[in-house]
Amino acid sequence: MHFFELLWFSAYAELKAEASRSYLGFVWWLLEPAMFMAVFYVVFGMVLKRGGDDYLAFLLIGLTFWQWFKSCISHGSHAIWLNIPLMQQVKLPAALFPCTTVVSDTVKFLFIFAVLLVILWSSGYPPWWGYVVLPLLFLVQLLLATACCLIAAAIVPFVPDVRFVIENALMALMFVSGVVFSLDAIEEPVSSWLALNPMVGLIESARSVLMHQQLPDWSLLAQSAAGSVLVMLLALLMLHRLAPRYPKLVI
C-alpha cells in the first residue's frame, strides 16, 4: 500500500537528515540516551543509594522503554502541526506525519536496546529462551506509543498551547510508570489507579524477562494490551473526525 511505502521512505529521509545535521551523526542516537541514563544512575544509584544491587539493571530497562515511549510522543505531537503547509499542497493522510516520527524513534530505540542488552549480559543477566516474548512486548508498546502520539498530534494544531503541558505531563507520567522506583511500595487504593497506566505492565514485563528470567505476568500484559487497543481506537476516531479541518488551519 502506498501509505506504508511513503511512511518508510519519509522515516528514512528523516533519520538521514537528522544524522547529517550534527558532526557525530547517528552516534548521537546512542550517546544521547547514554548520557541521560548516566545522569539518573549517578543521582539515584550513587548519590541517593536507592535500591540494591539490581538497581542499575532495574533503572536502565525502565529508562530504555520509557524513553522510546516519551520520544514518540514529544516528537510526534508537533508532526501534524508542522506539516500543515504540506497538507495544503498535496492530499495526504494526517496520520502519516506522526507515524513517521514513531518509525524513526523506533529505529533509534532498537539501537539503544542493543546497547542495553550488552550492558545486561556483561553485568550478570544472561540471555535465555524467554526473549522470544520480547517482540510481543515491543508490539504492544509500539501500539500504545503510536496511539498516544496520534492523539497528541491531533490536538496540537488546534491548541498549540498544549505543547507546554505535554512535556511536563510526560515527566509526571514517568514517575507513576515505575521507571525510577518500583511501585510495589505504594498502597491501595492508589496502586490500583496507577495500574491502569499501560506503561506499568509493559515495563514490569520487560524487567521480568530481561532481569529475572521469568515470563511476564500474562494478566498484567493483557491489561496493557487491552488499554493500548482502547487508546488506539480513540486516536483513530479523533483523527477521522478532525482530518478535514487541518488543511484549513492557519499556522
Place this chain on the structure above:
Amino acid sequence: MAELIGLDDVGIVYQGVRRIGGTGYWALRHVDLSLREGEILGLIGHNGAGKSTLLRVLAGILRPDEGRMRQARKLRAQLLSLGVGFVPHLTGRDNAVLSGMLHGMSRRAMKQALPAIREYAELGDFFDMPLNSYSAGMVLRLGFAVAMQSQPDVLLIDEVLGVGDADFLEKSTADLQRKMRSGMTCVLVSHQDDTIRQYCDRAVLVHGGRIAADGSVEETLKRYHESSRSPS
C-alpha cells in the same frame, strides 16, 4: 465531453482560528461547476475571490462543508506545486524521490525516473549534494523536474507556468504547455488575460466566493473587466 468532476452547491467555511466563538467565513458558497474530460478551464477573479480555495476543493485537499463533489471515477487531481516536502539536509536525489512519492508516485517509478529528472533539472554532480548547497534557481528546477514526472488525471495550476532563468523558463513553459495540450484535463488560475486566452477552452469568473460567470473565454473576461470597474 464527459464530466469528470462536478461540484453541487459547494461551500467552504473557515472558522475563526484560535479564538473561542467567532463566526465562520465562507470562502466559497453555492458553487456549481462541471469539469469535463480533456478541457482546459481557466479560473479568473480578484485576489481573495476564492480561486485557490476552489482549486484545493478540486484537488481533494479541502472537503466541502456544504454541498458535494462528484467524481466520474477514482481520480488523481494534483495541484502543481514545486518542491513539495523538500528537506534541506537531503540530497537532490533523495528529495526527488520523497517529493514524487508525496505526489502519489510509487518509489519504484521515482527511482526509474531519476536519470530523467537529473538531466531535466540540469543539476549535474549537484544531484548527489544536499539541497542546502543549491541556489534558489536549482531548487526550482529540481522541483519542476519532479512535478513533470507525475501523470495526474487532472492538473491544477495556480499561476506558475514556468520557472528559472530565461532558458529554463522557456523550456519549462514549453513542456508544461505540451503536457496540458496532450489531452490532459487542466484547471488554470491566472491574472493574465493573454494566458487565459492562449490556453483555455472555457473560463469561469469567481467573485466573492461564488461563480459569477461560466462560459466562453471572451465572455467571461468581459464580465471580469466589467466587475473590476464597478466595485461591489
